Amino acid sequence: MNTFRFEKDGSIGRIILTDNPPGKQGLSFGDTLRNAVIAANRTDIRVLAFTSESGNFTVTKDPAELFAQGHQWFEAFTADVFSSIRMIEELRFPTVASVGGRAMGGGFELLLGCDFLVVTDTTALGIPEVSMGVAPMAGGVQRVAERVGRARAARITLLSEPVKGPDAVEIGLATHFAPAGELSKVTTDLVNQLANGPTQSYAVVRSLLRNWKSSGVASADIAMASITSGLLKTEDAQNAITKASQALKNQQPLPRMTFSGK
Amino acid sequence: MNTFRFEKDGSIGRIILTDNPPGKQGLSFGDTLRNAVIAANRTDIRVLAFTSESGNFTVTKDPAELFAQGHQWFEAFTADVFSSIRMIEELRFPTVASVGGRAMGGGFELLLGCDFLVVTDTTALGIPEVSMGVAPMAGGVQRVAERVGRARAARITLLSEPVKGPDAVEIGLATHFAPAGELSKVTTDLVNQLANGPTQSYAVVRSLLRNWKSSGVASADIAMASITSGLLKTEDAQNAITKASQALKNQQPLPRMTFSGK
Amino acid sequence: MNTFRFEKDGSIGRIILTDNPPGKQGLSFGDTLRNAVIAANRTDIRVLAFTSESGNFTVTKDPAELFAQGHQWFEAFTADVFSSIRMIEELRFPTVASVGGRAMGGGFELLLGCDFLVVTDTTALGIPEVSMGVAPMAGGVQRVAERVGRARAARITLLSEPVKGPDAVEIGLATHFAPAGELSKVTTDLVNQLANGPTQSYAVVRSLLRNWKSSGVASADIAMASITSGLLKTEDAQNAITKASQALKNQQPLPRMTFSGK
Amino acid sequence: MNTFRFEKDGSIGRIILTDNPPGKQGLSFGDTLRNAVIAANRTDIRVLAFTSESGNFTVTKDPAELFAQGHQWFEAFTADVFSSIRMIEELRFPTVASVGGRAMGGGFELLLGCDFLVVTDTTALGIPEVSMGVAPMAGGVQRVAERVGRARAARITLLSEPVKGPDAVEIGLATHFAPAGELSKVTTDLVNQLANGPTQSYAVVRSLLRNWKSSGVASADIAMASITSGLLKTEDAQNAITKASQALKNQQPLPRMTFSGK
Amino acid sequence: MNTFRFEKDGSIGRIILTDNPPGKQGLSFGDTLRNAVIAANRTDIRVLAFTSESGNFTVTKDPAELFAQGHQWFEAFTADVFSSIRMIEELRFPTVASVGGRAMGGGFELLLGCDFLVVTDTTALGIPEVSMGVAPMAGGVQRVAERVGRARAARITLLSEPVKGPDAVEIGLATHFAPAGELSKVTTDLVNQLANGPTQSYAVVRSLLRNWKSSGVASADIAMASITSGLLKTEDAQNAITKASQALKNQQPLPRMTFSGK
């Protein structure tokens, strides 16, 4: 199975997936993912990017390697991976995934836990489990559905139809399209923007989005006052408001600001 | 009113709507629908297709025939039809609707209970109730909204604007578009694919989609482990995994597989 | 801050926003909004339109004016504005917003409480709060998300990317696009249509849409029978059914009907 | 299996369960229940009472009779029964169940669909399915839990512990306790009170309770205005308000009023 | 109708209800309530207590005064009152209601918006609306149900059975019971405790309770991290942790602490 490692570069964190040869490093996808996420959560990074050395996101080159462990092992394995995906969704800073190749099954379900997904012409995203007589077990069905709606989700999940990069942005499965050859640049620009952005504002809005997607508008309405409380007092807000107010008075556009995350 | 009948052809079931002349067969839409759905649920079919002899899906040619029964009768009638629609949503195999003509009001609400909806150039879908001073009473408003989002739903339901076939696929109200003259072929191909597909995988994914649409991502997350449990042990999964694993090892594309439903 | 006033013209109500010079009329945005909504709720109007004298919808020309009041004042202020927005959503007749210029932040969040939003080429809609180190506090995040889905909402809310008029209709953030120079005409036509429409049917369908957006399909299903009960007995329904039945029997299109709201 | 029949006595309806000898009348529990509920829904009754000739509510004297039909038949059977239970919950008038003996498994799940449950010293209620290696399939787990809370529900459902009549009232599983020998009288009094009560008020409050139990307080809050709209105009409200106002002015207690249901 | 006024005494706020003679002060219940709540929200109080000069909480001595305004006026009136109740629930400090007499209908629904309810032997709480052929329109049904469960809620709301003070605590409808003659003392002690308590901790826990009651455990789980974030940095937390740590090290009980609210 493939394995993850966490790297930290200033306020930017990266979780990188390495494709291992079949059987080479044992059943480490779940354990290395969990460890990488826990490590990321304990640092002071302000954005986390998911990339892959091969450009692809898959669990293993050899599914038989997985299924040979028995159904009880497999159900514990997917429960463990899914627990890590929810930990990603609950991180207190934004997350970005970037895929130039194939993100399939559990590999794609992992990326569906991120806030932003950057794709390009060579990207293919899919949920092939049904075509193999099984089903997504790490949250993929409901996360595809909330992004693309019921009709398209029926084709992607029930009929296992893959989605190419440009279509993924068109239908709302991905957030950013990078022209050919610019995947790295578009991703880096977005990651840098987020690393220098208002980290606490991001946390608040991400929480509202999660509340909405899980429990609807009324639930987000109810949590809103508590979640946004105190934000106005942050260092970032105080500085930005001063600058924005000045710009608006002078009828100038808002300046691109840099934030401390505090 | 129009009437339904159920037919079984091997693992394929069909519920067929017949347009009756006004007043000809009494108030049978609700009773024949319920009986057809119960009959379908008791067989061993693996897919259920809804078609209409006339190409249209409407409750009656003469609305006055309905409303003349009084509001108490009418409310009991729609409650009964809606109960059948929810039984359709809860069937343990996938469902397909195919419309070449007009599906309006209660006729369209019925089709909104299906997983797949195949349309063509001559198709028109609509919720005209508001333009008649009443309102959809069989689940149409919320099922249109979950498919096309709030803005388009406001126009379709509040303003009673109908949607043509090609637009229906574009906005996610329908799942499949059939070019002119190919409605029957596209529908048949889809029905055959589903009849030979992994019935138990379909059941699992359909249940996750229903849980998501009714209670959000968190609810589907919670039900997921139980719903997917045991799937790996099915005959279909065991066979498909073996074939898929072989193909992936040989770097071949996944073969189109046939499943037993077991 | 800017101020609102309510005007009534027969069965049409209007809440009009006036841009005041900075500091000119004190902190009146919240108070005048609440009073206008309460006034509207107490009349017998059948539609409520939100317009702005300047064409823009913003809270103030000088954000410093707001933030200078302190965070406790500001949190009470936004709670108060948000309470008015929910009162708008709960009005018993449909609501229309029309924007030819910029609707930003709290001004845009207000319009997201309306059923219909008419835009044109010069319209710009946005949630710039995050770019100022704060966050939307009047329901904007969840109401953008329910309209455009998670991926686009992430860009609009987390990255503060504004949306132009034509794109707003394309992605479902607005309901109606008016060609250049026709904003007023398109808005007026829609408002007149609604003012002469089946007010009680609108109330029923709006309630179902709100139930769906807040609690999902199952919740709307459960409330549906109660919400729709009695509608068939209204004067509007009785008249319209008679006319519609006649038209259908004669195989004529449904006539555009005028309703009394009763 | 046991069978149901519907009887109408003025504004009171009754669905009565007859214990049949094993194998005697085929697999009719589901069909006769559905037919009885549909019949009740089509009349003008104002209350529906569930009683049993033997005093017990069980599906069959011989479970082997059920399970011998195969798991696919059994799953269709329980889906059908559960569909009837939800139809009971959605009736537009209140429902009363009265049990002097044992209500177990599917028989008890049926009664959990009623608004009121009258018990006595000899009553025993239970969910024995887990102790037989299966599980409640007609909504019993969630309906017990919403009545008695998580801790007691764990014992009743997971450990299959039955509940005696007096305890059932104490913990909120039943609503009314009848002293020894008075089950019939207490039930009749309650049924008569409801049959002469404000039927439309009951419908409104029952709908709010269902909305609350399914989707929480916020959802009921949202549906409330629509559900309660128009109630003040009913004949019953007009008459009762006049009488109540008079009594309050005279500082007298409210008179027990009789309502027409209109 | 009765009228409210707001008073501030240091960090304690009070909203006091005055019983006016019939017709004396016009239709001011809703307006004076809204103004009092808005006033309370704009101060720096840390607890808000609801009391009544007469000991009773009712809307009016003469219901005919209310209903004579017509159903449209009445529906707007209850919508307005309900909006104020939700504003109470959303205040950023705890709320206490104290009732020695009768709290009925809209008066009781108001108190159901408070965190704490202190009662005594002479207290009576009730929802008499159904017995008058109408229904609670300000949130009472769902708020009684969430406190006492479905079975007791059915009796209190559908059958209009009132609840006496001691029973109200027993079944969870009220939080505190005051022995005869001590209502004022028990209330004052509680209000003082809250006024000197950790205001920001209260805000966090109140928000979690509201999220739970509206959208269930999963929704509160999702909002929890955001809602609790930053609490550890408050002045109150820093001081209390130091003292608690010291006490625990010395194996002493936790000292009763006084908090600044900051």
Next chain:
Amino acid sequence: MNTFRFEKDGSIGRIILTDNPPGKQGLSFGDTLRNAVIAANRTDIRVLAFTSESGNFTVTKDPAELFAQGHQWFEAFTADVFSSIRMIEELRFPTVASVGGRAMGGGFELLLGCDFLVVTDTTALGIPEVSMGVAPMAGGVQRVAERVGRARAARITLLSEPVKGPDAVEIGLATHFAPAGELSKVTTDLVNQLANGPTQSYAVVRSLLRNWKSSGVASADIAMASITSGLLKTEDAQNAITKASQALKNQQPLPRMTFSGK
């Protein structure tokens, strides 16, 4: 901080908490809990019991040890603990907690993730966080509320009032009361019963309870058919049905059965 270890004894698993001296073993509560839960999930046990060597469940003897790590560390720590609690709730077998002493704060929140809680006269359960100027951050507020209702939850969480063993059972915070000196026996009996019970039935009912508590009755209704599907075919069901059917035919009580878990 205190530390956990996992032990397996046939089909019974145990997670045991050891109280370590302050500072002795570093910050290991979270890491050892997660590892113990993952280990439990990977075995073939059929029940998991939580016990403590000291009889108490607390995070640390010295809270200053925790808070000294800084608020960012602390928030990551609680997020990690909470992630383990949810993994406990999602285990595929039942869980039992047994407390003879004090379970406070995070220690009590952990036990709230279990299905059964056995207490005795010397037990004390509590959420003291608010009294320390902070708030429960591992799900305690919402899990206390769902067990004891809103009124009692307000006292336990907002006012930090502890609950003694007998009261805990009375109000539904705990499931089983053990008389003095019998805590171990009552716990062992329950654990043995569960270890020999119908593991797959337990999994189904636990999933329905979780669905209900998170998303209400309607959500559990929707998931029910999928979650219960296939249960009738298990070895345990087949054997038990045969025995039960035989007993019922002979009018004997159901025999206490032993199950294989398959």
